[in-house]
Amino acid sequence: xxxxxQSGTTARPTFDQLFRQRSHGFLSKMGAWECCAGRxxxxxxxxxxxxFGRFPDxxxxxxxxxxxxxxxxxxxxxxxxxxxxxxxxxxxxxxxVREVALAGLLHDVGKIAVPTDVLDKEAxxxxxxAARISVHSVAGARVLAGxxxxxxxxxxxxxxxHLHHDGKGGYPRPSRxxxxxxxxxxxxxxxFFDALTTPKPxxxxxxxDLVLQMMREREGRIFRPDLLHSFFEVIDAVS
Amino acid sequence: MFKESITKENGIRxxxxxxxxxxxxxxDQELGLAEVVARLNTARKVGEFxxxxxxxxxxxxxxxxxRAAGMLTGSEAMIFSGATGTISTGGQxxxxxxxxxxxxxxxxxxAGIDEMRLNxxxxxxxxxxxxxLICAADNRSADRDxxxxxxEGPVAEGIRVTLGPSARPESxxxxxxxxxxxxxxxxxxxxxxxxxxxxxxxxxxxxxPAVILADINPVDLARLINSLEIExxxxxxxxxxxxxxxxxxxxxxxxxxxxxxxxxxxxxxxxLRELSPGNQLRFITAALETSHSFTLFAAAVLEAxxxxxxxxxxxxxxxxxxxxxxxxxxxxxxxxxxxxHAERDNEPEAAETEGPRHDSGEGNLLTASxxxxxxxxxxxxxxxxxxxxxxxxxxxxxxxxxxxxxxxxRVLLDLFERATSRQEAETYAExxxxxxxxxxxxxxxxxxxxxxxxxxxxxxxxxxxxxxLGQALEQIRTSFLTIQNLEQLTVIxxxxxxxxxxxxxxxxxxxxxxxxxxLVLALIAARERQHRKRLLDAVVSLGSRAVPxxxxxxxxxxxxxxxxxxxxxxxxxxxxxAERMLALSRHPQFQVRKELMGALLSMGHPxxxxxxxxxxxxxxxxxxxACIGLLGSHRSTGSVEMLLGVLDDRTxxxxxxxxxxxxxxxxxxxxxxxxAALPPLHRRLRRRRLFSASNDHALNMxxxxxxxxxxxxxxxxxxxxxxxxxxxxxxxxxxxxxxRMRRRTKGTHR
Numbered sequence: 004x005x006x007x008x009q010s011g012t013t014a015r016p017t018f019d020q021l022f023r024q025r026s027h028g029f030l031s032k033m034g035a036w037e038c039c040a041g042r043x044x045x046x047x048x049x050x051x052x053x054x055f056g057r058f059p060d061x062x063x064x065x066x067x068x069x070x071x072x073x074x075x076x077x078x079x080x081x082x083x084x085x086x087x088x089x090x091x092x093x094x095x096x097x098x099x100v101r102e103v104a105l106a107g108l109l110h111d112v113g114k115i116a117v118p119t120d121v122l123d124k125e126a127x128x129x130x131x132x133a134a135r136i137s138v139h140s141v142a143g144a145r146v147l148a149g150x151x152x153x154x155x156x157x158x159x160x161x162x163x164x165h166l167h168h169d170g171k172g173g174y175p176r177p178s179r180x181x182x183x184x185x186x187x188x189x190x191x192x193x194x195f196f197d198a199l200t201t202p203k204p205x206x207x208x209x210x211x212d213l214v215l216q217m218m219r220e221r222e223g224r225i226f227r228p229d230l231l232h233s234f235f236e237v238i239d240a241v242s
Numbered sequence: 243m244f245k246e247s248i249t250k251e252n253g254i255r256x257x258x259x260x261x262x263x264x265x266x267x268x269x270d271q272e273l274g275l276a277e278v279v280a281r282l283n284t285a286r287k288v289g290e291f292x293x294x295x296x297x298x299x300x301x302x303x304x305x306x307x308x309r310a311a312g313m314l315t316g317s318e319a320m321i322f323s324g325a326t327g328t329i330s331t332g333g334q335x336x337x338x339x340x341x342x343x344x345x346x347x348x349x350x351x352x353a354g355i356d357e358m359r360l361n362x363x364x365x366x367x368x369x370x371x372x373x374x375l376i377c378a379a380d381n382r383s384a385d386r387d388x389x390x391x392x393x394e395g396p397v398a399e400g401i402r403v404t405l406g407p408s409a410r411p412e413s414x415x416x417x418x419x420x421x422x423x424x425x426x427x428x429x430x431x432x433x434x435x436x437x438x439x440x441x442x443x444x445x446x447x448x449x450x451p452a453v454i455l456a457d458i459n460p461v462d463l464a465r466l467i468n469s470l471e472i473e474x475x476x477x478x479x480x481x482x483x484x485x486x487x488x489x490x491x492x493x494x495x496x497x498x499x500x501x502x503x504x505x506x507x508x509x510x511x512x513x514l515r516e517l518s519p520g521n522q523l524r525f526i527t528a529a530l531e532t533s534h535s536f537t538l539f540a541a542a543v544l545e546a547x548x549x550x551x552x553x554x555x556x557x558x559x560x561x562x563x564x565x566x567x568x569x570x571x572x573x574x575x576x577x578x579x580x581x582x583h584a585e586r587d588n589e590p591e592a593a594e595t596e597g598p599r600h601d602s603g604e605g606n607l608l609t610a611s612x613x614x615x616x617x618x619x620x621x622x623x624x625x626x627x628x629x630x631x632x633x634x635x636x637x638x639x640x641x642x643x644x645x646x647x648x649x650x651x652r653v654l655l656d657l658f659e660r661a662t663s664r665q666e667a668e669t670y671a672e673x674x675x676x677x678x679x680x681x682x683x684x685x686x687x688x689x690x691x692x693x694x695x696x697x698x699x700x701x702x703x704x705x706x707x708x709x710x711l712g713q714a715l716e717q718i719r720t721s722f723l724t725i726q727n728l729e730q731l732t733v734i735x736x737x738x739x740x741x742x743x744x745x746x747x748x749x750x751x752x753x754x755x756x757x758x759x760x761l762v763l764a765l766i767a768a769r770e771r772q773h774r775k776r777l778l779d780a781v782v783s784l785g786s787r788a789v790p791x792x793x794x795x796x797x798x799x800x801x802x803x804x805x806x807x808x809x810x811x812x813x814x815x816x817x818x819x820a821e822r823m824l825a826l827s828r829h830p831q832f833q834v835r836k837e838l839m840g841a842l843l844s845m846g847h848p849x850x851x852x853x854x855x856x857x858x859x860x861x862x863x864x865x866x867x868a869c870i871g872l873l874g875s876h877r878s879t880g881s882v883e884m885l886l887g888v889l890d891d892r893t894x895x896x897x898x899x900x901x902x903x904x905x906x907x908x909x910x911x912x913x914x915x916x917x918a919a920l921p922p923l924h925r926r927l928r929r930r931r932l933f934s935a936s937n938d939h940a941l942n943m944x945x946x947x948x949x950x951x952x953x954x955x956x957x958x959x960x961x962x963x964x965x966x967x968x969x970x971x972x973x974x975x976x977x978x979x980x981x982r983m984r985r986r987t988k989g990t991h992r
Contacts, residue, residue: 099641144657149669155650156641162653175656184649185640 018062021069022052026080036088036241047087051104058105060150061157064112072122075114078197083108085193085237086186089230092237103186105153106160110190113143113161125205137174140165156186163187164194168227188227192218192234195226211242644689647677651693655700658711671710678718682727691745694718698752723756731757732764735780736773743776747783758784758791762810766795766803778806782813789819796823801831808834812841820847827853836868843876851880858884861896867903874910882916889926905944912948917956924960928967942968946975954983 016024026048036044055062069076086107090100114122117139121132128136143161147153163183166173170181183191195218202208209217215235222231640649654670654677661667674697681690697718701711731753734746750757758781765777781788792810795803804826811819826838827849839857842850857869870888873881888907891898899907911919923945946964949957961983964976 095641102641141657141660144653145666148654148657148673155646158653159646159649162656163649175660181652184645186649 015066018055018065019052021066021076022055022080023048025069025073025077026084029081029084033084033088033241036237042091044084044088047091047100048084051083051087051101054101055105055108058150058153061105061109061147061153064115064146064150065108068112068115071115072119074203075111075122078194078201079108079111081197081201082110082190082193085197086189088237089189089192089234092240093233102154102156103160103189106157106186107190107193109143109147109153109157110160110164110194111139111143112146113139113141115146116142123204127205137165141175156184159184160186160190164190166191167225169224173225185227185230188230189234192226192230195221196234196238211238643680643684644686647681647686648689648693651677651696655696658708659700659704661708664708664710667708667710671714674711674714675717691749694749694752695745719753723753728753728757728760729764732761732777735761736764736768736770736776743780747780750780751784751787755787755791758787762788762791762795762807765806766800774806778809778813781810785814786816789814789816793819793822796826801829801834804829804831804834805837808837808841812837812844815845817845817847820845820849824849832862832865832868835865836872839869840872840875843872843878850876851878851884854881855884858888859896863900863903866899867906870903870906870910874906874913877914879914879916879918882911882914882919885911885914886919886922889922901940904941908941908944908948912951915951915953917952920952920956920960924963927960927964939969939971942972943975946972946979949979950982954986958983 030044030048033044065076065079068079083104084107087100087104090103095103117136121128121135124132140162144158147158147161162175164187165175166181166183166187168183168188170183196214199209199214199217200211215238218226218231218234222228640646651674654673658667658670661670678690678693681693697711697715701715705712731746731749734742738746750761761777761781761784765774765781768774768777781791784791788810792807792814796807798804798807808823808826811823820842823838823841826834829835829838835853835857839850839853842853844850854869854872857865860866860869866888870885873885885907888899889904908923911923927942927945946961946968949961958980961976961979965973965980968976
């Protein structure tokens with residue numbers, strides 16, 4: 004799905020509209036969720052989207068991502084909300100929740116550098132194609148490092164969201180053993196969950212139980228246990 | 243080739259591209275900063291400048307800058323020299339300071355700047371900017387020569403005249419104000435919010451330094467003053483501003499109606515801390531002259547200057563050597579007594595449990611409100627156990643400022659390592675100094691030290707291919723080296739946790755001599771033995787770099803300082819430095835001589851044994867005992883003969899050794915364990931004196947007990963002899979000894 008062109012008859016939506024439009028499905032699914040302070044997911048989303056408006060350079064990047072690959076934008080919006088829900092559930096401050104959300108929103112912005120035919124390929128990926136996809140975390144961090152005024156955690160989330168919790172695996176290959184930051188792990192959980200529960204050109208959406216089971220199997224190695232349990236609590240509250 | 247001329251269109255100066263020869267600069271007209279910047283921008287357009295790294299663009303920018311600078315008059319050039327920040331040109335930001343500083347400087351040089359008298363022609367803003375430029379540039383080797391050229395000429399003279407004792411030029415005092423003096427006064431009034439009606443100025447207003455103080459980073463200014471070796475009376479002038487204010491503060495709370503802004507006072511205190519000891523002395527002398535309430539002002543001085551610096555100033559520079567009024571000397575000595583350092587000279591170990599005032603936080607007389615404004619200034623020692631770990635508990639722990647910084651730094655370093663172009667590497671390198679500045683602002687020194695280690699490792703890996711990180715590192719280092727930070731580092735080393743101390747010690751070598759110097763000063767001032775030990779270890783960890791710092795102070799008149807310096811040299815094991823310490827062998831203080839002998843012995847220096855031999859022949863019994871102890875600790879077979887000489891009372895013309903000293907020598911021989919000492923000892927055991935049996939008994943027992951230190955196979959015959967020929971006590975001791983020897987040779991243990 005491509006965005007509107009400059010010469011098109013329809014006006015380009017604002018970021019606010021685009022975000023609401025793309026996260027509509029997710030918001031309706033998660034409608035029952037309430038954070039500790041009694042705020043609904045809709046309230047949280049409304050607050051976040053206003054705050055995101057303070058980063059025009061970042062939203063420009065997201066428009067570009069939407070133009071390049073609309074499903075990736077939707078995925079980013081979902082991860083943004085899921086990460087924010089986790090952060091709010093863990094009792095982080097309002098500002099921290101916002102930063103986590105922004106980091107989630109921008110975590111896959113590096114997919115601009117990945118061709119759409121690779122992103123949407125139905126057949127299994129070749130080694131070269133997989134390598135091309137895996138550059139998106141580095142590419143994202145590179146792009147975001149050049150955007151002034153962004154919170155530092157955004158850069159961290161983009162770089163580390165495919166790193167394993169045990170510091171031994173994932174990509175980009177860590178130069179030294181290191182445990183990813185909590186924000187990267189929250190994004191990783193949200194990323195995994197949303198990727199598997201959303202239908203893709205190459206497979207259907209997986210059932211919730213199966214996805215949760217798969218996550219449990221990765222506890223301690225890929226996902227940090229305390230954050231995983233916290234994530235399960237969020238999903239329990241919704242379901 | 244483009245040529246420029248200056249035209250005036252619609253009241254705005256601009257440069258136009260023309261052909262032909264370059265026009266003469268309009269020296270008689272003054273330009274504002276905005277116009278100069280506009281001119282610079284136009285010049286850039288002429289040079290078709292863009293901000294990329296292409297050599298052609300760099301060269302174009304360089305020549306355009308030179309042309310622009312070459313067209314300025316002296317005072318305009320001063321303004322121009324201040325344009326070393328970021329200038330926006332049509333939405334594009336250009337950072338001027340980095341590669342072009344030397345070009346600017348040479349252009350200024352050519353523009354005839356060294357023919358003008360700064361205090362007469364330059365505006366305060368110009369001087370401020372020029373000073374900033376020098377301060378910003380003096381760390382880069384490429385600029386050093388240019389700066390030297392400027393500073394060797396009349397420019398330095400101009401600065402000296404402006405900042406030095408005659409802040410007000412004579413011509414002005416005679417009613418003939420030089421050009422620019424009106425600008426000075428107007429600027430001062432603006433800064434101080436003090437705008438008297440025209441004609442009411444009483445002329446008693448030392449304005450230049452006040453403006454400079456208000457506008458320039460005091461640390462930079464102090465560096466400039468120190469580097470030019472200006473004997474400035476800025477202390478006198480500032481004291482006149484600050485003294486009444488401080489006194490009012492202490493006497494009855496903050497006087498908010500004071501004409502001196504609080505910011506100026508804070509900056510003044512910073513400046514004072516950074517000035518050279520000579521200038522600090524001048525300040526103190528002036529302060530004592532002008533202060534109405536000596537005690538209160540003395541308290542202010544104590545607050546303004548770190549205690550160890552004060553100690554250095556007071557004791558390193560003798561007031562009696564300066565031409566000051568006897569009353570001042572008297573007051574000076576009173577101030578010395580107030581600091582407690584006079585007592586320290588006599589009783590170095592007396593107050594082991596009391597920390598220095600800046601450590602304990604006691605006696606801080608400045609109000610907290612003023613101290614709060616001083617970045618990095620702490621009224622009491624920081625809670626280092628909490629450093630960088632404030633939010634380690636709870637879900638928000640990893641969202642603490644420290645954890646965030648660390649995560650971001652790691653990503654930036656990873657990005658830097660993967661950077662494929664110079665520009666990309668520069669982008670990442672530029673983002674690093676602000677991260678470290680944040681850490682500094684948060685006083686997270688331990689975290690900073692940890693991050694520095696990571697940064698230095700990556701820098702070392704890419705030193706050749708990507709030098710940008712090295713530049714960032716240098717920038718961070720420069721910004722880090724403030725007195726306040728160094729003080730905090732020493733506090734962490736002296737009182738911090740082991741982990742924090744280790745981090746800081748790793749940071750020290752990178753910080754260079756200034757950090758080492760700060761540590762040495764703190765070592766001198768430290769009163770608690772444990773703090774001294776930690777600080778000494780930290781200084782020694784600097785390795786060979788610590789040696790010059792120590793040698794610099796071996797002529798100090800305080801014996802305990804000299805002793806500490808000897809200890810530093812001893813720990814570093816530098817034998818060349820040991821040569822330079824030999825002069826101390828005639829030091830009047832016994833402890834110094836003793837430390838020197840111990841150091842020389844432990845370093846294996848041949849003079850060590852010679853000095854000890856001389857000490858054994860000394861008339862002073864304390865020295866003899868110390869020498870015997872040193873020989874025992876040293877455990878060198880070369881000293882056996884000397885120790886046997888003690889037993890034989892080989893003292894020359896001096897009185898014989900005491901029994902305790904002889905027993906000590908026997909113990910020392912046992913520590914050495916050289917079998918060559920056994921036959922003489924055996925002879926001594928066999929020699930019994932009829933009338934001094936009790937003394938002989940004590941010494942014999944000492945000999946038999948010391949046999950434990952010798953090889954069992956060598957000592958056993960002597961012990962057997964003791965069993966057969968000794969009295970009851972001796973025989974019992976020998977039997978036990980033989981039992982121990984047997985167990986030892988069989989390899990059995992209890």
